[in-house]
Amino acid sequence: xxxVTQSQPExxxxxxxxxxxxCTYDTSESNYYxxxxxxxxxxxxxxxxxxEAYKQQNATENRFSVNFQKAAKSFSLKISDSQLxxxxxxxxxxxxxxxxxxxxxxxxxxxxxP
Amino acid sequence: xxxxxxxxxxxxxxTGKRIMLECSQTKGHDRMYWYRQDPGLGLRLIYYSFDVxxxxxxxxxxxxxxxxxxxxxxxxxxESAIPNQTALYFCATHWITGPNYGYTFGSGTRxxxx
Numbered sequence: 635x636x637x638v639t640q641s642q643p644e645x646x647x648x649x650x651x652x653x654x655x656x657c658t659y660d661t662s663e664s665n666y667y668x669x670x671x672x673x674x675x676x677x678x679x680x681x682x683x684x685x686e687a688y689k690q691q692n693a694t695e696n697r698f699s700v701n702f703q704k705a706a707k708s709f710s711l712k713i714s715d716s717q718l719x720x721x722x723x724x725x726x727x728x729x730x731x732x733x734x735x736x737x738x739x740x741x742x743x744x745x746x747x748p
Numbered sequence: 749x750x751x752x753x754x755x756x757x758x759x760x761x762x763t764g765k766r767i768m769l770e771c772s773q774t775k776g777h778d779r780m781y782w783y784r785q786d787p788g789l790g791l792r793l794i795y796y797s798f799d800v801x802x803x804x805x806x807x808x809x810x811x812x813x814x815x816x817x818x819x820x821x822x823x824x825x826x827e828s829a830i831p832n833q834t835a836l837y838f839c840a841t842h843w844i845t846g847p848n849y850g851y852t853f854g855s856g857t858r859x860x861x862x
Contacts, residue, residue: 643788667849679838679853725790734779734842735806736851738790 636661636730640739647716648747654701655711655742657726666730668702670711673723673741682724685709716746751775754839754854761829761861769824769857771839777852779842780822782806782814784835785856791838797822829861 637660647653659668670682685693685702693700697717701710713720726739752773761767771780779798783791783806793806795814803814811833813825826833839854 638790640790677836677856677858679840679851681850727791733796733804734781734844734851735793735796736781736783736791738783738792740788740790 636663636666636728636737638726638728638737638739640726640742642742643740644743644745646745646747647713649716649718651716652712652714653716653744655713655724655726655744657709657711657739659707659709659726659728661707661728661730663730666728668700668709669727669729669736670698670700670709671725671727672720673725674719674721679725683711713744718746718748720744721746750855751852752839752841752854754837754857756857757855758858759860761859763830763861765829767826767829767859769826769837769839769859771822771824771854772820773822773839773841773852774820775841775843775852776819777841777843778819780816781840781842782812782822782824783838783840784808784833785838786835794824794837826859826861829859831861833859834861835859 639658666687669684672680683695697714727736755770781796782794785791797816800816815823837857841852
């Protein structure tokens, strides 16, 4: 079984500063995929970034980057130059099999203050 | 139109009532999923389907049933709703095209059982 854990129920950051959201996962699979999703108050699930376990290079998407530490089973999300629109719930998720079943963490509520 | 449409957006129902949540998609994706979101628990998989004849239970299927009426339609039913089924429900599709893959989520149905 795969488990995904987000240990920070809530985080806050000042606008323009940097924040890091933590995620750990546990899987015995050698090939898996990790994701960060953003859920604003509109409830929509928006893909922020994804990482394939076989890739050594950390994924980046504009202001969003991950620190993928395979041995430590850690997959943290760094948001640089935080913006008010980044205020949302963030979910870490993992995919380990060919059935496409995602396993989600508990979520972290991020608030960006002006 | 959204790629994945869920109806209704919000619903209040009484304990013991039968209720159906509907999901339709326009992208022709074979794989469809139902998740429920609860505070502090993230999203958990209820059922998933790869075609109209391939329906599979997820981790929390008790109290739920599904119907895949067509490739584009995947409905979730609560035969006799109970208050602890109060949650936000998401339908999602999963696509794989060569090396590319992704998920498309609906906007969610917020269900309250009183």
